[in-house]
Amino acid sequence: MSDPILQTHGLCKEFKGFAAVSDINLEVARGSIHALIGPNGAGKTTVFNLLTKFLAPTSGQVIFDGIDITAAQPAEVATKGLIRSFQISAVFPNMSALDNIRVALLRIHGGAHRFWRSKQELNAFTDTAMALLEKVGLADFSHVLAGELAYGRKRALEIATTLALKPKLMLLDEPTQGMGIEDVECVTALIRSAAVGRTILMVEHNLKVVSTLADKITVLARGQFLSEGDYATVSADPRVMEAYLGIRPVISASQQEAQHV
Numbered sequence: 001m002s003d004p005i006l007q008t009h010g011l012c013k014e015f016k017g018f019a020a021v022s023d024i025n026l027e028v029a030r031g032s033i034h035a036l037i038g039p040n041g042a043g044k045t046t047v048f049n050l051l052t053k054f055l056a057p058t059s060g061q062v063i064f065d066g067i068d069i070t071a072a073q074p075a076e077v078a079t080k081g082l083i084r085s086f087q088i089s090a091v092f093p094n095m096s097a098l099d100n101i102r103v104a105l106l107r108i109h110g111g112a113h114r115f116w117r118s119k120q121e122l123n124a125f126t127d128t129a130m131a132l133l134e135k136v137g138l139a140d141f142s143h144v145l146a147g148e149l150a151y152g153r154k155r156a157l158e159i160a161t162t163l164a165l166k167p168k169l170m171l172l173d174e175p176t177q178g179m180g181i182e183d184v185e186c187v188t189a190l191i192r193s194a195a196v197g198r199t200i201l202m203v204e205h206n207l208k209v210v211s212t213l214a215d216k217i218t219v220l221a222r223g224q225f226l227s228e229g230d231y232a233t234v235s236a237d238p239r240v241m242e243a244y245l246g247i248r249p250v251i252s253a254s255q256q257e258a259q260h261v
């Protein structure tokens with residue numbers, strides 16, 4: 001029996017009458033890695049913004065962990081465990097990798113407003129922070145300023161900072177964007193290890209990463225649901241090919257006959 005951690009029912013978002021997202025019924029199984037893909041302008045970012053409450057839906061419902069969060073505030077949603085990975089810019093560049101994590105830990109313990117006051121308060125989180133850095137392969141970089149880390153390592157730090165917030169459902173927004181092959185492989189492995197004991201919903205353009213990681217893929221196009229299933233299923237779906245390539249796949253005469261039966 002499926003155990004969804006996240007469901008959307010008829011989710012719609014209009015901008016001045018333009019439907020960026022229409023009637024999206026998403027179901028993310030607890031403990032899975034679920035990918036949201038689609039060509040540019042498909043509505044993926046809008047869906048993420050609706051889930052994290054940065055946008056209010058025009059209509060529809062969002063249920064997280066059995067609770068209707070449609071009208072919740074962004075901070076409330078994060079407290080419940082639905083957390084979007086920080087954008088690169090949100091990692092404090094002038095703080096060390098270790099301090100970035102310690103500040104994130106302080107934040108979930110309610111001390112964010114006074115982190116500049118007491119080094120002692122931060123020191124209480126050193127062991128946990130080091131364990132998180134270890135988990136993402138950054139133990140040797142703990143004292144390097146975040147701004148000086150190579151791009152792939154910054155993304156790893158971003159994931160560690162998100163893990164510090166103890167997400168039940170972690171939203172990853174194009175985690176391998178702009179990376180070379182080596183970094184892509186590292187971050188793919190990192191996402192797999194971060195997924196142990198939690199659920200991940202990711203928007204990702206790199207289909208190799210999607211095929212490697214995702215248990216289930218939802219394909220959007222022009223703001224609408226297009227296809228869903230595992231990678232083999234969606235990659236064989238002619239509607240997906242058409243949406244990505246802009247061409248109708250050539251189908252055999254026997255398939256054409258079957259379609260007209």
Ligand SMILES: Nc1ncnc2c1ncn2[C@@H]1O[C@H](COP(=O)(O)OP(=O)(O)OP(=O)(O)O)[C@@H](O)[C@H]1O
Nearest residue numbers: 015018019020038039040041042043044045046047
């Ligand atoms: N604030 C906004 N005002 C008006 N239109 C918007 C707004 N945000 C998004 N859109 C439109 O909604 C549609 C979906 O955009 P969205 O950014 O969600 O797509 P996407 O799948 O994330 O695209 P990409 O892969 O290029 O990031 C696009 O046509 C976009 O121009």
